[in-house]
Amino acid sequence: MNRHLRINGRPCAVVNADDRGLTYGDGLFETVWMTSGKAPLWPRHMARLGEGCRRLGMPAPDPDRLWRDVLAACNGLASATVRITWTRGSGPRGYAPPASARPTCIVSAAPATPWPADWYHHGICMHLCRTRLAVQPALAGLKHLNRLEQVLARREWDDPQVGEGLMLDTQDRVISATAANVFALRGDTLCTPAVDRCGVAGTARAELLARRPDAEEVRWSLDALLAADAVFVTSAVRGIVPVRELDGRTWPPSARVRRLQDAWQSAGLPGGVVA
Amino acid sequence: MNRHLRINGRPCAVVNADDRGLTYGDGLFETVWMTSGKAPLWPRHMARLGEGCRRLGMPAPDPDRLWRDVLAACNGLASATVRITWTRGSGPRGYAPPASARPTCIVSAAPATPWPADWYHHGICMHLCRTRLAVQPALAGLKHLNRLEQVLARREWDDPQVGEGLMLDTQDRVISATAANVFALRGDTLCTPAVDRCGVAGTARAELLARRPDAEEVRWSLDALLAADAVFVTSAVRGIVPVRELDGRTWPPSARVRRLQDAWQSAGLPGGVVA
Secondary structure, eight states: OOTTEEETTEEOOEEETTBHHHHTOOEEEEEEEEETTBOTTHHHHHHHHHHHHHHHTOOOOOHHHHHHHHHHHHTTOSEEEEEEEEEOOBOOSSSSOOSSOOOEEEEEEEEOOOOOHHHHHHOEEEEEOSSOBOOOTTTTBOOBSOOHHHHHHHTTOOOTTEEEEEEEBTTSOEEEESSSEEEEEETTEEEEEOOSSSSBOOHHHHHHHHHOTTOEEEOOOHHHHHTSSEEEEEETTTEEEEEEEETTEEOOOOHHHHHHHHHHHHTTOOOOOOO | OOTTEEETTEEOOEEETTBHHHHTOOEEEEEEEEETTBOTTHHHHHHHHHHHHHHHTOOOOOHHHHHHHHHHHHTTOSEEEEEEEEEOOBOOSSSSOOSSOOOEEEEEEEEOOOOOHHHHHHOEEEEEOSSOBOOOTTTTBOOBSOOHHHHHHHTTOOOTTEEEEEEEBTTSOEEEESSSEEEEEETTEEEEEOOSSSSBOOHHHHHHHHHOTTOEEEOOOHHHHHTSSEEEEEETTTEEEEEEEETTEEOOOOHHHHHHHHHHHHTTOOOOOOO
């Protein structure tokens, strides 16, 4: 039995085949970075999960109970990435959700697998994905279990030197990476694509926007992104990682991005930059 | 142990928590109508499932082996609806699919639960859904496991007198019901919305289009649908069912739709019309 995998508060490795998370992707997830028993973005993860439950009309978890479960799953791991999956639980056939759902809670911890330190210094190469994100305001921002678009996009490259893929929506707007948000600097102005039509409202993105209230949420074409002075991605697990190359455009290391990374790590948030 | 539930060819009720069908909705399903050990639309189900595997880049099932599994799951049921779920199987974390996936196959049979006979005669009341379908050509037509749009749409009503909900896409085109396709008659012309931008290419829809090569695939507004002489829904499980009321418009029983129902049942396909 994997002691880092818990279902509904107990060590367990399987779920019922009629779980609506499996039959319809009817649920949500969070990927939490843990170090020394702390998760610096925990309140943001719980806020997004609660908002997702509200919008999908399902019961929300009790954050204190969930936190105890996360700690139990991390037992013995100094630093971990924890996936919390919260589904509407088992249900009868058909799309209609049961009137009183009993959600399934899966908590799975694994040792953190850091990106190469060089990527934090010099940036990642980014693939430009052909797969587009559909515009769906009803689901935009949520980290739900309907992730085929990301799976198709991630299938587009297997070069281990490529760190991420950039995704546009079906209306040619830049939205995000496959598993991270995107930011850009235009002069001193910090910009990130709006995620109210598609994309995920990342917790690292929310943290950075809270730290930089002057930042702008934009609807950019690819050309607008390529014209930026610096580009970087953010994720709860990876932290702040510059982009070195995208679609033939290259960016040198940016002192401004480096300062953002330094502030991020000073706040106890993840990153691979050794000063 | 539920003998009507089989996983990977054996009686089983649970799947691994790291199954990509659960973690990302990375898989497909089929809902098959079985009667007396026969599934009249089986080749169409297998064609769609195979096409889905090709487009998602995952191994396809062996239809003969799957058929034996379906028969085993139906054992003792005179008439059944069978759900086949085919996922990319367990995988490591992250959206990148494993290079050699070992799919999970879930086959679940349940006694058919017919709709009221009156609905086949006089038609269903149909709810006009506020939830829209996103335009996503990369996934259009497939019966994949990313079904949150249908779940949200189906949550919009709980009146048991309402048989289905009509869904438009985000560009105001009529696409389908939540769990059925939509057809309309305009004079003698049979029309059905195209499903190349969103929606599911139903097996009953494909069967009817094959029987009526004069039918047209259309991109209709709601007004165009409401102006039709008759409207009906099709599904592999329900067959052909007229629509009586939608958005304030009512349709009387149509002799043309009744003839389509009669031909459908004469061919051994499902339906609730007692002649």
